[in-house]
Amino acid sequence: MRTWTIGILSTVVIAVAIVAGLILIPTQAQSPGYRAPRLPGTEHPDLNGLWQALNTANWDIQDHSAQAGPLVALGAWGAQPAGMGVVEGGEIPYQEWALKKKQENFANRLRVDPDDFALGDPELKCYLPGVPRATYMSFPFQIIQSQNALLISYEYADASRIVHMSNPIKPPLDSWMGWSNGRWDGDTLVIDVTGLNDSTWFDRAGNFHSDALHVVERYTLVTPDRLQYEATIEDPKVFTRPWKISMPLYRHAEPNAQRLEFKCVEFTEELIYGSLKKKTN
């Protein structure tokens, strides 16, 4: 009798747990039961804030060890920290020629030539970072979300993106930061990015793409201060199949948090134009 009661009770408890579990299954990797605050006047989660990745993906989106930097003078300052990759499955599905090109990019990453703007890592020259690289540079970015518009302002190089929320528009031409059309998939902000040029890289390791790049980004607030970021990368000219990166982004919680300015052009002029300066004896 007693055993039987316990058996029934256990079954009920397990059943309830399963049902509860089903309800709370972390769709979009959300913390169980977390419902993000809404932006006033809308049904959408409020993603406003100053966000930043806490990883080393800008060095290399794949697994990498700590290693000496390329400039002796910079000592430990310039060294690469170790980091686990952000590519799902680990490998980037390059076409054969493209893998060689990536290795070439890496070898040439510090080369600069005023007659060949395509040479070297665009970040070294303070060029616009493109998408998704802008997300995981070692700088914060601010999301400005209103009832009907959305703007992303990156501290690095003053890059900005207007996300077209109510009026999806075909990109009129290619650009560094591409053309962003946004929509809500439940509580997830989905940004479809096309019109990207072929001049940006994914990281300092020379990972690259062509002008056929298509990025679909997903931003989901999973806790008050954590924004889950996922980007699907598609580029049939360079990769054999679509692939994905993902990472958490963290909110700057300092009470005086502010997106500062990193207008880095000035820091690169000697590097880019130095050979064209008047020689003084």
Add this chain to the structure above:
Amino acid sequence: MDGFVPQSVDANAIRLGGERHRNVTLTAKKDCNQEVSMSGRRVWSVGLLAAVVAAAVLTSSVGGQSQSPTPAAQWPKTPWGDPDLQGTWNFGTITPLERPEKFGNREFLTPEEVAQLNKDSSERATAERRKELSAAEDVELAYNQFWWDRGSSTNRTSLIKDPPDGRLPLTPEGRAQRAAQNKRGFDTWADRSLSERCIVYRPVPVRSTGYNNNNVIVQAPGYVAMYQEQIHETRIIALDGRPHLGGKIRPWLGDSRGRWEGNTLVVETTNFNVKNVYEGSTGNRTVVERFAPIDAKTISYDFTVTDPAVYSRPWTGTMPWRKVTDEVFEYACHEGNYSMVHMLGGARVQEKQLAASPSGRVTRKR
């Protein structure tokens, strides 16, 4: 190009190698023109008082003259209760900052003068006009008329409305500094302007130039963000009353704090990078901008600049921002700044030619 660089041309006019960049500007400009040409005919259907609407239509060539902001209660609000200034705004105008001397004490132009100035501006670089020009004069005009989007006259003789003479109240030091700031050379990139170097195109307060005079305002609770088409930066203005940054942090565009006075957004900016020179002043200026909505298509933009070292008193300018409905495009400037390479490279070639020339003169090849 054989190394010759025209000495007096707007360097942007020879930034022709940047094809992507040029296409962006072309597309953007075309759309803006369509909008500007239509704005006077648009019927404005926001439910404001008919009298306000009538006033707005009557003064559609806004000059900051006889216009008062819309009463606060009637202006659209964001869901969180701030006045809603969102949208894409064009601040292009051909009215100069300082009053040309020929206008003496006159503050306003006649309608005929406004019409003539607008006509001259719209025909400045047309193919018809260029036929009569020498090659040098033609180069001065730079892009063709299709490219330009300068905006129109505000009907004032100067953007400066105070002091009443319409001129910058420069101290002797300010005058000397401004002259030094405007000096250009070709020895290094540092001899070129901040816009040619792709560092700052739109100072604070904003300055209208030949094209891309666009600013997109997006608001969020506690913030107003202003995305400037040139050079793709966003001014983020906190509204929560927090103090300015400490004096050691000096962004190129300064540090901005905002507040609402009725419908008017008042923004105070300090902490400018000392290298961000502006009309004689350096990093020590304080700028107070007032964005006052006049009607659904117009913000009155007033700006007061204070810097006792270079101005004998604060001075105030005014210009309209007009709403446009077209898209703003990416203005990538530094990414392939061919004009800097050509200017510096050209100057080095000239030096070599000069050194090799027995007459000490360089002959220009055609």
